[in-house]
Amino acid sequence: MTTPTRTTPTRTIPVGGPRWRWRAAGLLAPVAVAVVAVVASPLGFVIAQAAQAGWEQTRRLLGRPLIATLLWHTLSLAAAVTLATAVLGFGAAYLVERTTLPGRRAWTVALALPLAVPEFVRGYSWVSLFRSVHGYWGAVLVMTCSLYPLVFLPVAAALRHGDAAAEEVSRSLGRGRLATLWRVTLPLTRPALAGGVLLVSLYLLGEYGAFAMLRYTTFATAVFTQYKLGFDAASASLLTLVLVALALLLVTLEAWAGRQARVTRHGALARPAPPVRLGGWTVPALLALAALVGVSLGVPLYALAYWLIKGSSTTLPSASVLGATLATLGYALGAALVATLAAVPVALYGWRRGTRPARAVERIAYLTRALPGIAVALSVVFFAVRWARPLYQQPPMLVLGYVLLFFPLALTAVRAALAQVPPGVEEAARSLGTRPLAVLGRITLPLVLPGLGAAVAMVGLTASTELTATLLLRPTGTQTLATQFWVYTSGLAYGAAAPYAALMVALSVPSVLLLTRRTMGPALDRPGENQ
Amino acid sequence: MPGTVRPLAALSLLAACALALTGCGSSGGSADSASTAASGAALAGQTITVYSGQHEQTVKALTEDFTKRTGIKVELRSGDEAELANQILQEGDASPADVFYAENPPALTVLGDKGLLAKVAPDTLKSVPAADSSGKGDWVGISARTSAFLAATGKGADTAPPASVLDLAKPEWKGRLGIAPSETDFAPVVTQVLKAKGEDATKQWLKGLKDNAKVYDSNETLSAAINSGEVEGGVIDHYYFYRMRDEKGAAGTHATLHYFPKGDPGSLVDVSGAAVLQHGKHQAAAQAFLGYLASAPAQTVIADSASYEYPLVTGVQGKPELPALDTIGTVADPAQLGDGKQALGLLQDAGLLQ
Numbered sequence: 001m002t003t004p005t006r007t008t009p010t011r012t013i014p015v016g017g018p019r020w021r022w023r024a025a026g027l028l029a030p031v032a033v034a035v036v037a038v039v040a041s042p043l044g045f046v047i048a049q050a051a052q053a054g055w056e057q058t059r060r061l062l063g064r065p066l067i068a069t070l071l072w073h074t075l076s077l078a079a080a081v082t083l084a085t086a087v088l089g090f091g092a093a094y095l096v097e098r099t100t101l102p103g104r105r106a107w108t109v110a111l112a113l114p115l116a117v118p119e120f121v122r123g124y125s126w127v128s129l130f131r132s133v134h135g136y137w138g139a140v141l142v143m144t145c146s147l148y149p150l151v152f153l154p155v156a157a158a159l160r161h162g163d164a165a166a167e168e169v170s171r172s173l174g175r176g177r178l179a180t181l182w183r184v185t186l187p188l189t190r191p192a193l194a195g196g197v198l199l200v201s202l203y204l205l206g207e208y209g210a211f212a213m214l215r216y217t218t219f220a221t222a223v224f225t226q227y228k229l230g231f232d233a234a235s236a237s238l239l240t241l242v243l244v245a246l247a248l249l250l251v252t253l254e255a256w257a258g259r260q261a262r263v264t265r266h267g268a269l270a271r272p273a274p275p276v277r278l279g280g281w282t283v284p285a286l287l288a289l290a291a292l293v294g295v296s297l298g299v300p301l302y303a304l305a306y307w308l309i310k311g312s313s314t315t316l317p318s319a320s321v322l323g324a325t326l327a328t329l330g331y332a333l334g335a336a337l338v339a340t341l342a343a344v345p346v347a348l349y350g351w352r353r354g355t356r357p358a359r360a361v362e363r364i365a366y367l368t369r370a371l372p373g374i375a376v377a378l379s380v381v382f383f384a385v386r387w388a389r390p391l392y393q394q395p396p397m398l399v400l401g402y403v404l405l406f407f408p409l410a411l412t413a414v415r416a417a418l419a420q421v422p423p424g425v426e427e428a429a430r431s432l433g434t435r436p437l438a439v440l441g442r443i444t445l446p447l448v449l450p451g452l453g454a455a456v457a458m459v460g461l462t463a464s465t466e467l468t469a470t471l472l473l474r475p476t477g478t479q480t481l482a483t484q485f486w487v488y489t490s491g492l493a494y495g496a497a498a499p500y501a502a503l504m505v506a507l508s509v510p511s512v513l514l515l516t517r518r519t520m521g522p523a524l525d526r527p528g529e530n531q
Numbered sequence: 532m533p534g535t536v537r538p539l540a541a542l543s544l545l546a547a548c549a550l551a552l553t554g555c556g557s558s559g560g561s562a563d564s565a566s567t568a569a570s571g572a573a574l575a576g577q578t579i580t581v582y583s584g585q586h587e588q589t590v591k592a593l594t595e596d597f598t599k600r601t602g603i604k605v606e607l608r609s610g611d612e613a614e615l616a617n618q619i620l621q622e623g624d625a626s627p628a629d630v631f632y633a634e635n636p637p638a639l640t641v642l643g644d645k646g647l648l649a650k651v652a653p654d655t656l657k658s659v660p661a662a663d664s665s666g667k668g669d670w671v672g673i674s675a676r677t678s679a680f681l682a683a684t685g686k687g688a689d690t691a692p693p694a695s696v697l698d699l700a701k702p703e704w705k706g707r708l709g710i711a712p713s714e715t716d717f718a719p720v721v722t723q724v725l726k727a728k729g730e731d732a733t734k735q736w737l738k739g740l741k742d743n744a745k746v747y748d749s750n751e752t753l754s755a756a757i758n759s760g761e762v763e764g765g766v767i768d769h770y771y772f773y774r775m776r777d778e779k780g781a782a783g784t785h786a787t788l789h790y791f792p793k794g795d796p797g798s799l800v801d802v803s804g805a806a807v808l809q810h811g812k813h814q815a816a817a818q819a820f821l822g823y824l825a826s827a828p829a830q831t832v833i834a835d836s837a838s839y840e841y842p843l844v845t846g847v848q849g850k851p852e853l854p855a856l857d858t859i860g861t862v863a864d865p866a867q868l869g870d871g872k873q874a875l876g877l878l879q880d881a882g883l884l885q
Binding site: 064066070124127128131212213215217221222224225227228229230231232233310311374378381382385386389392393468471472476477483487489490491492493494495 | 580586587588606607608609610611613614616617618620621622623625626627637638641713715718745746747748749751752754755756759761771774775777778783837838870871872874875878879882884885
């Protein structure tokens with residue numbers, strides 16, 4: 001790369017500043033706003049539906065004493081799981097990326113893999129194997145196990161690409177390891193950490209299936225009851241608006257945490273940090289990671305193996321497996337690419353132009369994550385039959401549904417990558433006469449490319465196991481692995497269902513490998529690394 | 532155009548075609564075969580879209596047989612019946628669906644109340660007992676299942692089943708019972724209790740259930756919990772037991788099915804039904820599909836399938852291990868079941884649902 005990286009201008013030097021800023025913003029703003037308008041369309045749907053409920057219905061629905069219980073359930077669960085995933089996700093990422101832990105590449109893959117286990121497989125396997133796992137603590141356990149990769153992945157990426165200089169300086173100034181970790185490393189990864197934690201908490205607001213199985217009631221399960229037994233979109237949407245309000249609160253909190261942590265690296269070429277020697281801590285660290293992987297991945301895999309072997313309906317996977325696999329791959333990949341491409345302008349706009357409206361646009365994009373899947377899927381139905389009828393129940397609509405559901409995943413990954421690009425580099429390039437678009441294409445994008453790969457892999461992984469929106473939006477006759485799995489489990493044929501779930505997990509191994517190797521950058525040569 | 536006119540018009544057009552062909556048929560074919568050929572010629576090659584909340588493998592077998600017989604192709608869209616009903620509500624008159632095939636009457640009643648269903652052809656309605664279909668004639672009953680009590684066996688003494696579903700609210704069941712109140716199958720039981728005992732007694736009964744029972748998210752997980760001995764029993768539809776037995780094998784099945792005595796609110800027979808969508812583009816072909824579903828060949832497919840449902844057409848026998856339908860109970864009146872909202876409200880008030 002021929003970027004002028006050796007000079008590291010500080011942010012205070014306004015090299016070609018105002019004009020380049022203005023022109024780039026002129027390009028970005030309309031694109032970013034358009035993307036967010038589409039991504040936020042389910043919110044519009046929910047508000048429109050809720051408006052059909054009268055005042056009386058609103059009072060009856062929200063005035064129930066049960067609402068306080070649901071609010072408490074939802075919030076206390078979100079708090080506990082968010083904290084647990086933050087600690088586990090950061091801890092695992094630090095061990096894998098910054099220490100002499102043996103086999104760190106294999107660990108990275110194993111730690112990311114729980115993302116590939118569909119939540120309905122996870123919920124069922126826990127409930128069927130451990131009868132005591134239910135209620136609040138059951139939900140905390142199962143959700144923490146399934147969601148910590150959302151923190152682990154971005155933080156690991158940030159640690160891998162972060163510059164060692166700051167940490168070295170800290171150590172050379174006599175700060176201990178722990179102090180350096182707390183005062184230097186943690187703040188460096190804070191944007192990634194905050195983004196991951198936001199995803200976890202928003203996800204918890206909208207989650208239905210796992211809580212239904214774990215016999216834990218939240219606002220999202222209440223929303224689902226209104227749809228399922230009441231066939232009542234107005235009441236369901238009213239309850240959903242409460243979720244949106246909670247999501248707004250979370251997004252605002254994250255923005256506040258993010259403002260405290262606008263940390264960028266000041267050299268485009270990072271030097272890897274020398275790994276922290278674990279020494280006698282190697283064995284405990286390995287045991288801790290093994291326990292985490294064993295619980296989060298082992299339990300669902302054991303349940304799958306059990307049904308593959310014991311279930312009477314187990315047959316060799318039929319011809320439909322191939323079709324379902326190809327369909328799953330195609331839709332997931334399509335959604336991943338579209339979501340990532342769409343996230344770039346929004347992230348650029350929100351991050352680079354740190355103006356209030358730009359930040360607001362970026363934050364709105366996150367709110368959809370808190371909506372129950374059925375509300376998002378029904379909103380696509382609502383808009384498509386009115387304004388895109390020829391495309392209704394065609395492949396683009398399913399891809400769009402996935403993009404709406406998983407856009408925040410892409411946005412977080414892209415944003416974490418952008419956070420590490422020093423603005424000085426762009427400004428320097430601009431001052432040397434490079435045109436804004438060329439700066440974007442030749443400097444900014446290559447620098448965020450690893451983050452884009454992470455976005456593609458994360459959306460792809462999640463989309464390949466999606467069920468609710470798939471059932472509603474897929475082209476008639478199309479089967480994905482998730483829908484086939486559902487067909488058999490709803491007929492109690494767990495043996496027949498197991499191969500589809502196993503395939504879902506197996507399919508995602510390449511994307512997890514991609515996520516950990518290609519997209520997080522080449523393995524850095526590090527002194528003292530034993531692999 | 533009002534719902535009644537279009538399908539009837541289409542049918543009379545078909546009949547006219549058949550008559551015309553018979554009249555000027557010079558090749559010497561019988562009237563009967565000419566009529567079949569005419570309807571085949573008019574409809575064969577058309578493709579109808581069926582939204583189905585029923586057991587997919589069985590519906591697939593049905594649609595394939597139907598296509599073989601009529602030449603009408605079927606695009607099958609399987610899903611959760613409630614999600615499909617919500618989808619049709621959002622689609623409104625733009626729905627690509629020609630037929631909605633639901634598990635329970637309330638899903639159909641909701642769509643009928645919104646004016647989204649066409650009238651079913653009279654001949655189709657006549658094939659099944661009148662009580663099994665909508666009183667308004669906008670959907671036809673296709674198959675039935677009964678509610679029953681699944682009791683855990685093994686671990687020493689077998690659980691004695693309750694004499695009535697009402698007994699499950701008694702203190703002796705505290706901590707031993709499981710229920711799945713969010714299932715669309717459970718609300719009809721509540722409605723039956725409501726019909727038999729009135730609102731106050733139903734509230735008391737639900738309060739008792741709330742005190743006694745562990746709440747499960749589906750009949751599948753409830754059945755598994757009973758089978759594993761986590762709870763001693765619960766109310767399910769009869770077929771969950773047979774499907775579980777097929778999957779786990781006799782050695783892995785640790786539960787037995789008990790039917791409530793005839794006349795008890797727990798003994799209800801619940802029908803699944805199918806309807807033609809008012810705004811569907813292939814009214815005649817959709818009516819032909821409903822006609823097929825209510826015919827002996829289709830009912831035989833249902834009876835022989837692994838979904839363990841009862842056929843409704845007289846003369847077609849269900850699986851040999853199932854007790855005769857009329858020994859169990861009476862069919863729940865679809866009008867009484869309504870759109871399910873009253874049962875939902877009571878379940879919510881009792882704290883069994885949010």
